Amino acid sequence: SQTIHQWPATLVQPVGSPLSLECTVEGTSNPNLYWYRQAAGRGLQLLFYSVGIGQISSEVPQNLSASRPQDRQFILSSKKLLLSDSGFYLCAWSQRGREAFFGQGTRLTVV
């Protein structure tokens, strides 16, 4: 069966520090991978979308970047965090045209 791992679950980082959130998928190959951000009580904002290794689509210009070094690994990064980067980050995977399955999420607080 397929599983998705996202870590860490909670992170508190100072302004200006770097960020690396990692997401890995097991039990499938060539998945579509997504990074979403969710403000408290709000909807999902699509940040990045990948259909294959090294193929990243950015939906929102921002202080963040994403990379896909391996087929089932998706990394969200920042060189210097801003206060506005605080939020709940969700990684997800899907096969083409099918539903997405989500990780447990990372609650990021930038202080």
Add this chain to the structure above:
Amino acid sequence: AQTVTQSQPEMSVQEAETVTLSCTYDTSESNYYLFWYKQPPSRQMILVIRQEAYKQQNATENRFSVNFQKAAKSFSLKISDSQLGDTAMYFCAFIGLSAGNMLTFGGGTRLMVKP
């Protein structure tokens, strides 16, 4: 580009009653899937129900059913016999079957089930 609209930011329902959440979408694609996701206070995203656009029959999963109106581009979720555990954010989502298409979510509806 696809858009998904949920016009009800918040709703409430009495326990054991029925509630319907609305969703409309806009697309030029003919083949696609629609979904409803539930996000309880734990914030874990849980798939509630899926609908293939080529199927005329409305999907049903236990107490959850949809009213899929393809011509009207409407996809509502009906929750029967509401339970306290149904309290959550509900998101409608769309994905087309064209190459490279991505999952698009509505803004969500916060549902409160009252005892």
